[in-house]
Amino acid sequence: MSYSLTDIFGVLPELILVVTAITAILVDVASKGKDSSATMLVTAVGFIVSGIAAISGVGTIGVLMNGAVFQDGFTTAFRAIFCLIGFLTAIFSPAYLHFRNIRLGEYYPLLTMSVLGMMVMVGAANLLLFFIGLETMSISLYILVSLNRTNSKSIEAGMKYLVMGAFSSAFMLYGIALMFAVVGSINYNDITNYFLADPTLGPLTIAAVALLLTGFSFKIAVVPFQFWSVDVYEGAPATVTAFMSTGPKAAAFVVFIRVFGIALHPVASHWTLLLSWIAILTMVFGNVAALRQTNIKRMLAYSSIAHAGYLLVGIVAGNHAAFAATGYYLAAYALMNLGAFAAVIIVNQRHGTDGSYRFDALKGLGFAHPLLGISLTIFMLSLIGLPPTAGFLGKLYVFSAAIETGHIVLAVAGLLNSIIATYYYLRVIVLMYMAKPEGDTTIPRPLPYAITLIVLSVLILLIGVFPEPVISLMIAVAP
C-alpha cells in the first residue's frame, strides 16, 4: 500500500475541513466563549477554500487511496454543494443564534465536522468508509440538534435523533457485516463483481439487503421510517434544521445510489417493486400530511419527506441517466430547501411573531420586503417544480427517466403528488402577496440574510436554465 501526492490532492477538500475544524476550535478557545464571530469567520473561509479545492477536481474520474475513495462527478459536485450549504449556514447562523440566545462557539466546528462527514460519505468507495463518514456527520448533528440546551424541545429532538440515528446505524452496520460475510469484501466494486458473477440471492444476502435498506430508509426518512424526522426538524434550532434537511439527506441519497443503484445493480430487480411502493407511499404521506400543517417548519419537514419520495423514483428507474437525474434533483432540492428554510427563519424573526413558525407570520410580507418575497416565491416555485427553476428540471429529468424505463405509474403518481403539493406551497405565496399585513412587518435585515437569499435564488434559476454543467458532472459517475 502506498499513497502518492495525487491521493492527497484528491482528498484536499476534506483535509482542509479537518484543519478548519481544528482551527475553529482553537480560535473559539482563544476567544474564551465571549464572541464567536471569529470562529464563524474561520469556518466560512474554510468552507470557501474547501469548495474551491472541490471544484478544481472537475473532470477527473478515478479511484484514490488504493480504491477507498471515488473521484468522480458525483463526488465533485456534492463536495461543492456541501461546502456551499455549510458556508451559507455558517454566515446565516450568527444573527439567528443571537436572536435565539444560543451563544456557543462549538456550533461552527461541529458544522464543519458534519460537512466533512458528508463529504467522506459521498466519496466513499467502500462500506466502512461510508459508515465512518455517516457517523462523523451524525454525531456532530446530534450535538447540533440539541445545542439549545435551555430549550427542552431542542434537547428532546436531540435525544430522539440520537436514539433513532444510532438504532438505524446499528441496522446499517449489521447489513454491512452480512454483506461482508457474503461477498468477503466491503468494496462497492467487489460487491458488483460478486453479484455479476452470481446474481442469485441467498438468505444471508437477503438479510443483508433488508438490513441495509432499513438503515437507509431511516436515514433518508421514507415511509415507514419517516416518523422521527418531523419532530427532530421541529425541535432543532432552525438553522440546524435547514442544514440537516438538505446536506445529510443529499449525502445519504448519494450513498443510496452508490450502494443500491450501482453496487447492487446486478440484483436490483428484486426490490424494484418494493422501492416503487415505498416511493409512492412516501410521496403521498409527505404531501397529505403537509397539507394540514399550520406550522410552516413542520410543513417544510413533511414536504421534504415527499421530496424523498420523488427522489426514490429516480433510484427505482435505475439506469445511468436516472442516477444523473437523481443527482441533479438532489442538488436542486438541497438549494431550494435550504432557501425555503432560510426565508422562513427570516420571516419568523418578524417583530412580534415569537418565532412560532405559524403561517400567519407570512401575511403581507411580499410587498413589504421585495427581496424576501421574490426569493421565497422562487423557492416555492422550485419546490412545486415550475419552470424556469431547477426544481422543474429536476422533476422532469427524474420522471422522464422513470417513463423511459417503463415506470409510467410511478411517474404519474409523482406528477399527481406534485399537484397536491402545489396547494400548500402556493399558500405561502398567497399569504405573502394576497393577505393584508397584520401588525408590525419589520424584520431584521443583516447582510448575510440577503446574501443567502440572493445566492440561493440566483443559483436555482441559473442551474434551472443552464443545467448542462451540473448534468455533465452528474453523468460522470465512477462505475
Place this chain on the structure above:
Amino acid sequence: MGLISWYVVIPAATAFAITLVPKAKPMAIRWVASTGGFLLVLLSAIVSVKYWNLAAADIELLRTSMFTKLYMVEQWTWFKSIGIEYFVGVDGISVLMLDLTAIIIFTGSLASWYVTERPKEFFALLYTLVTGVFGVFVSFDLFLFFVFYEVAVLPMYLLIGIWGTGPRNYSALKLTLMLLMGSAGLLVGILALYHGSGIHSFNLIELSKIHFPEAFQLWVFPIIFVGFGVLGAIFPLHTWSPDGHASAPTAVSMLHAGVLMKLGGYGCLRVAIYLMPEGAIYWAMFFMALATVNILYGSLGAIKQKDLKYFTAYSSVSHCGFVLFGLLALNLMGIKGAVIQMFSHGIMTGLFFGLIGMVYGRTHTRMIPEMGGLAKVMPWLASAFYIGGLASLGLPGLSGFIAESHVFLGGFFGNQWHDITLMRTLTILATLSIVVTAVYVLRGLATVFHSTITNPEFEKLTDATLPEKISTGVLIAALAIGGMLPWLFVDLIEGSIFPFLNRLHESGMISSL
C-alpha cells in the same frame, strides 16, 4: 437574433422596463406597457406580411406535403445531453395566433389604463404572462413549448389572486390547480413521445417524421388532448373557466379568454393531431361529443347568468367548444373553421371583457338586472357592445360568421372514417346553440343599454376615454376585417392546414381502424 425571437424579447423587455420605472409614476408605467403592446402589434404586422410573401410561393408544395413547413426559423441547441433545442418559427396558424395575441395585449394594456392598485407589479406580471403566451405560439420544440406554457400559468395565479374581484383566492387556486393538473398529464404525454420516438428529441418536426405505433397513439393521444383540453375548457374540465374569468381583472380576462384558452385548441392541433393522426381518428367522435356538450352547456349556462362576466365566461365555454368541434371534424373545412374561430372568438371575447371592465369601472356593478339605459350616457361603449354581441351570435359581415359557418359545414360534410349520421346529428345539436346565443345576447344587451335608466347615479356616468376608445376601436376593426375580408385569413392558414390533412389521410389508409 431573428425576427421571431423578438416575440419573446419584446414582452420580456417590457416587463423588465416596467420594474425599473419608479412606483410614483403610474403614467410612465402605462406608457411603457402600451408602447410594448404597440411594438408587438407592429412586429405582428411585419411578420404577417413577410410570412405571406414567403408562403405564397410554396402553396402548391404544401398541398401534398406531410410536414409542416416553418418559416423564419431559429434553432440553437440548448441542453445537448437531453436533446432540447431553442427552436422557434412560424407557420400560418401560429402567425394568426401571434396577431391575435399582439392585438389583445395591446388593447388589454389600454383597457387597464385605470388600474390603480400597484400598477407596476400588475403590468410587469401581465407582460411576463404574455411572454409565455408568445413563446408557446412560436415554439416548435415540445420542451420549450411546455416551459412557456407553464410561464403563462403562474403569473395568471398572482394576477387573479391580487387584482381580482369576488372570491378571487378560490378562483385563482382552482384555475391554477386545474391547469397544472392538465399540464402534468401533458408532461407525461410529452415524455412518452420523447422516449417512444426512439430519437430522444423534443423537436416537433423531427418527431413528426417518426411513425408512432398505433397502440402507443391510442393511449398517448387522449392524455395530450385532455392535457391541452383543460386549457381549452373541454367539458367536464371547464369549471375553472367561469370562476377564473369572473374573478380576473379586465386585461387578464381578455388575455385569458382571448388567447390562453386558444392555446388549448392550438396545442390539440399542433401536438396531438399532428403527431398522432391515428389516435385522432380513433378518439375523434368521443371528444367531438364532449365538444358538443361544451357548446350547448355553455350557451344554456349563459342564459341563466346575471353577472356580465359569468355571462361572457359561459359563452366563451360554448365558443371554445366550436374550436374543438371543428378540429375533430378532421377535414379542411372544420380545421380551417376552428382556426378562424380561435382568432375570431379571441378578438370578440377580448372586446367583451374589455367593455365589461370599462362599464364596471363606471357603474361598480356587473349585475345585469341592476343596470339599464346605459346607452344614453355611454353611447360609444354601448355600440361597441352591440357589435361584439352581433359577432358573437354569428352575424354575417363579422368574423364570427365565417368561423362558425366553416365549423358547421366541416361537421356536416364529415370525413371518411366516421359515421356521417352521427356527425350530422352532433352538428345539428351544436347549431341549436346559435339560437340560444341570439336569445341571451340580445336580451342581455337590451337590459343593460336600453329601457330606462334604473339608477339615478348612472346619469352622471361618462363615455369612453381616449385609451378606451383606441382599445375598443382596434378590436372592432379586427372583427370587421375578419368578417369582410375573410380571404385574408383563409389564404394565410390554408396552406398550413394541408400537412395535417395529408397526415390524417396517410394514416387513415394504413390504419386498420
Place this chain on the structure above:
Amino acid sequence: MQIELAHYLLLSAVLFGIGVMGVLTRKNLIVIMMSIELMLNAVNLTFIALARYSANIEGQVIVFFVLCIAAAEIAVGLAILIAIWRHRGMMSIDSLKQLKW
C-alpha cells in the same frame, strides 16, 4: 461439537435481536442506549468471527472503527441524557412527549 462460523453468526444474530427488542420495549433511556451498544457489539462479534474464519483481517480492522464510533455515540448520548435529566427530572422515554411523534 465443533464450534463453527455459523454458531458465531447465530449468537451475534441473537444478541442483535435482544438489542432491538431492548430498544423497542424498554422505557428507560439508559437501558435503550445499552441496548444499542449491545446491537453494535453483536455486529462486532460477527465481524471478528468472519475475519477469523475467512482469514480476512479486514473484519478485525472494522471492529476498531466501530468501537470508536460507538464510544463517541454513547458519550454524546449521555451528555444529552444529562440535559434531559436537568429539564425533566426523569430518564424515561415517556418524558419525550413535547414534540408529537
